[in-house]
Every structure is written in C-alpha cells, then in structure tokens.
Amino acid sequence: MYPNFINHIRKYVEVDELSVALLNQYVIPLKLKRKEFLLKEGQICHSLYFVEKGCLKMYFIDDKLNEQITQFALEHWWMADHFSFMDRKPSPYFIQTIEKSEILAINSYSFEAMLRELPQMERYFRIVMQRAVAASQLRNKYLYEMSKEEFFQHFSTSFPEFVQRVPQYMIASYLGLTPQYVSELRKKKV
Amino acid sequence: MYPNFINHIRKYVEVDELSVALLNQYVIPLKLKRKEFLLKEGQICHSLYFVEKGCLKMYFIDDKLNEQITQFALEHWWMADHFSFMDRKPSPYFIQTIEKSEILAINSYSFEAMLRELPQMERYFRIVMQRAVAASQLRNKYLYEMSKEEFFQHFSTSFPEFVQRVPQYMIASYLGLTPQYVSELRKKKV
DNA sequence: GTAATTTCTTAAACCAGCTTAATTTTTTTG
DNA sequence: CAAAAAAATTAAGCTGGTTTAAGAAATTAC
Numbered sequence: 370m371y372p373n374f375i376n377h378i379r380k381y382v383e384v385d386e387l388s389v390a391l392l393n394q395y396v397i398p399l400k401l402k403r404k405e406f407l408l409k410e411g412q413i414c415h416s417l418y419f420v421e422k423g424c425l426k427m428y429f430i431d432d433k434l435n436e437q438i439t440q441f442a443l444e445h446w447w448m449a450d451h452f453s454f455m456d457r458k459p460s461p462y463f464i465q466t467i468e469k470s471e472i473l474a475i476n477s478y479s480f481e482a483m484l485r486e487l488p489q490m491e492r493y494f495r496i497v498m499q500r501a502v503a504a505s506q507l508r509n510k511y512l513y514e515m516s517k518e519e520f521f522q523h524f525s526t527s528f529p530e531f532v533q534r535v536p537q538y539m540i541a542s543y544l545g546l547t548p549q550y551v552s553e554l555r556k557k558k559v
Numbered sequence: 560m561y562p563n564f565i566n567h568i569r570k571y572v573e574v575d576e577l578s579v580a581l582l583n584q585y586v587i588p589l590k591l592k593r594k595e596f597l598l599k600e601g602q603i604c605h606s607l608y609f610v611e612k613g614c615l616k617m618y619f620i621d622d623k624l625n626e627q628i629t630q631f632a633l634e635h636w637w638m639a640d641h642f643s644f645m646d647r648k649p650s651p652y653f654i655q656t657i658e659k660s661e662i663l664a665i666n667s668y669s670f671e672a673m674l675r676e677l678p679q680m681e682r683y684f685r686i687v688m689q690r691a692v693a694a695s696q697l698r699n700k701y702l703y704e705m706s707k708e709e710f711f712q713h714f715s716t717s718f719p720e721f722v723q724r725v726p727q728y729m730i731a732s733y734l735g736l737t738p739q740y741v742s743e744l745r746k747k748k749v
Numbered sequence: 750g751t752a753a754t755t756t757c758t759t760a761a762a763c764c765a766g767c768t769t770a771a772t773t774t775t776t777t778t779g
Numbered sequence: 780c781a782a783a784a785a786a787a788t789t790a791a792g793c794t795g796g797t798t799t800a801a802g803a804a805a806t807t808a809c
Contacts, residue, residue: 546797552757
C-alpha cells in the first residue's frame with residue numbers, strides 16, 4: 370500500500386503482516402498538488418507527515434517578509450513542528466509541497482492510539498527521533514565550523530539530488546544565504 | 560537514590576517502585592570534580608549521561624584550535640553524541656564537567672537491555688528525544704531570525720541561571736560569538 | 750506557443766561582527 | 780595571602796556576506 374512507509378519502519382523494528390494492516394488504519398493518505406499547504410502559520414500542527422513521494426518545505430515569514438525555509442523533506446522523511454504537535458500550540462511555520470506529493474498523516478490522537486496498540490512503534494519513533502537529534506547535532510557542528518561558503522559547497526556535494534530538485538533560491542534560504550551570494554559562489558566555482 | 564533522575568522519568572511515564580529498583584541497576588553513578596572528562600575526541604561515546612547535579616559542556620576543537628562549545632547540560636538534562644552512541648563511530652567531541660558534578664551513565668548495552676525489560680522507558684526516551692527535536696527546531700528558528708546581538712540578549716534573558724553559573728567566554732563560544740563582541744554588547748546594554 | 754510569472758545573475762555600496770594586540774580584572778591554587 | 784593562571788575589557792582596522800536595484804533567463808500556465 371505505502372511501500373516507502375512500511376520499508377522505513379521495517380528498517381528499524383519488526384512488523385508482521387497483521388501489524389501492517391493495523392498500522393494502515395492510523396494513517397491518512399493525502400494526494401497533493403504542487404504548492405499545497407499542510408500547515409499554515411497560526412494553526413496547530415495536528416499531524417506528523419511522512420513523505421511517501423514528493424517533497425515538502427517548512428518555512429516561516431521573517432521580519433522582512435521573506436520566507437525563511439528551515440527544513441526540507443524528501444521521500445521517507447518525517448516533517449512536523451514538534452513543539453506545536455506535542456504541546457498543541459499555534460505554529461509559526463508553513464508546511465507546503467514543492468512538488469506533487471503523496472503524504473501520510475498521523476494526527477496526535479491516532480499517534481497516541483497507535484503507540485498503545487503497537488508498542489514496536491514506540492521503539493520505531495524513539496529511534497527516528499534519536500536519529501533526528503543526531504542529525505541536528507551534526508548540522509549544528511557544521512554551522513559552527515564552516516563559513517557560509519564552505520557550508521554551501523558542503524551541502525551541494527553532499528545532497529546533489531536536492532540541488533537537482535529544488536530551486537536555488539530555496540536552497541539559499543535554507544542555508545541562510547542570499548540568492549545573490551549563492552549566485553556569486555556558483556560563478557566562482559565553475 | 561537519584562531523585563532528579565526518577566522525577567524526570569515520572570514526569571513522562573508511570574514507574575512503580577519495583578521498576579525503579581530495576582532501573583537503578585542499569586545506571587552507573589559517577590562523582591566528578593570540576594574539569595573532568597566523560598568523553599574525548601576520537602573516543603566512541605559509549606554512554607548517555609544524565610546530569611543529576613552539576614553542569615556539563617560538549618565541545619570540539621576547531622581549525623583555529625579554539626574550543627567550540629555546542630551544548631551545555633544542567634540538572635535533569637541528558638548529554639551525548641548521539642551519532643557516535645548509535646553508530647559506534649569515533650566522536651569529534653569532548654564532554655567535560657564545568658563544576659563538580661553527579662552524573663548517571665547508561666552505556667549502550669545497558670540501554671538496550673533496559674528498553675527490553677522496561678518498555679515504559681522506550682516511551683520515556685521517545686518523548687525525551689521528541690522534545691529534544693522540538694528544542695532544536697526552536698533554537699534553529701532563532702538562529703535564522705535573530706542577529707547575533709539579538710541572539711545574545713535573548714539567551715541572557717531566557718536563561719539567567721546559565722549566565723550566573725557559566726563563564727562569559729563559554730557562553731560566547733556556545734552562541735558563536737567572540738568574547739570581545741560579547742563584552743562590547745554587555746557594555747552597550749548597561 | 751506565447752504571455753505571465755518565477756528564478757537567476759550582475760554589480761556597487763555598505764555594515765555586523767571578527768581579528769589582532771595589549772591591558773586590566775578576577776579566580777584559582779599552593 | 781601571594782603568585783600564577785584564567786577571564787574580561789578596550790580599541791582600531793578589516794572582511795565575508797548583505798542590501799539594493801535592475802536586467803536576463805527559464806519555467807509555468809493557459
């Protein structure tokens with residue numbers, strides 16, 4: 370049914386066929402076109418979103434009215450404002466598709482019910498969250514030790530798929546650079 | 560025995576007295592003086608560390624041989640290089656006490672055994688990790704939207720306990736500022 | 750297939766925060 | 780309590796990356 374979803378879970382925990390069937394009952398599949406919203410500023414982030422296919426961005430509007438992208442999610446990545454999700458507080462973020470996408474949503478009520486019925490999912494999410502913490506420690510270290518130029522080059526060589534798929538000005542935003550500066554760096558490199 | 564530890568767990572999951580007794584068997588208490596190391600660059604981070612009392616910093620040595628602090632932990636915070644812990648890779652970090660401290664350590668073998676024997680701990684760590692992800696999303700947003708001056712003022716007013724307890728040059732390092740610039744900002748404010 | 754819109758580039762002026770270097774103040778240690 | 784070490788301050792000059800503004804190129808939608 371949702372091969373990326375099930376494969377991702379099976380990467381970390383054992384799930385028999387019966388559990389897969391139960392699991393499917395907790396998720397809501399969404400088929401979205403390009404530029405559709407899953408969350409808008411001021412709303413509560415009621416769901417965790419799994420990218421079965423496509424691409425999402427998360428951003429907020431800064432004081433100069435620019436959209437400031439803080440995260441991307443490609444296939445088999447999770448996306449959510451966890452603070453809003455856990456504490457049911459209004460979110461400052463927008464979550465929007467960059468491409469036509471297939472998303473699986475689990476709202477907080479289903480999430481809790483699922484964790485009670487399928488304890489291996491508690492383990493799965495513990496591992497996913499721990500890996501997210503590890504990833505953010507690593508990204509953070511790069512932020513401390515690299516200049517913005519190095520950070521851009523590092524990102525470009527580490528995630529060429531992204532550079533293919535996502536407009537350059539969005540990558541600039543995500544990396545905390547102006548599009549003009551990215552343009553200058555690219556000129557310099559070639 | 561370790562009141563901060565047990566209270567923190569009970570904040571998120573139910574633990575009966577028997578489970579508390581079992582739990583204590585998995586952790587190793589450490590009494591450390593000021594400036595002692597729990598982890599050094601090149602070693603594998605074999606344990607998760609819980610601060611029962613005292614204060615820790617995590618840092619790496621950058622290309623100019625400065626210590627670059629990436630995290631602090633006060634009472635009832637966890638500290639680890641999660642990437643090194645999970646994948647058993649050598650860590651680039653040092654973890655060191657700033658003050659005389661009482662630390663609880665759980666190594667990866669005990670961690671796995673504990674999660675199998677006490678499933679509520681799987682839930683506890685899922686919640687702790689999810690809250691860590693939420694915290695890093697928030698910190699990240701501040702990094703995008705604030706100037707370094709604003710970031711410093713925000714930190715100072717949000718965590719006055721830190722400013723009391725930790726030398727100014729360490730806060731500067733953590734915030735990605737030079738000690739000279741912090742000094743200038745403080746002069747400006749008063 | 751072409752008009753509209755979105756994305757990317759170029760270039761010059763500017764500034765937030767760093768570097769360097771020397772001095773002063775505070776804390777630690779025997 | 781004195782000497783040594785650690786931490787904080789001051790100040791001048793500099794630079795990586797931004798801002799502003801305009802035009803060119805590519806993509807999208809009808």
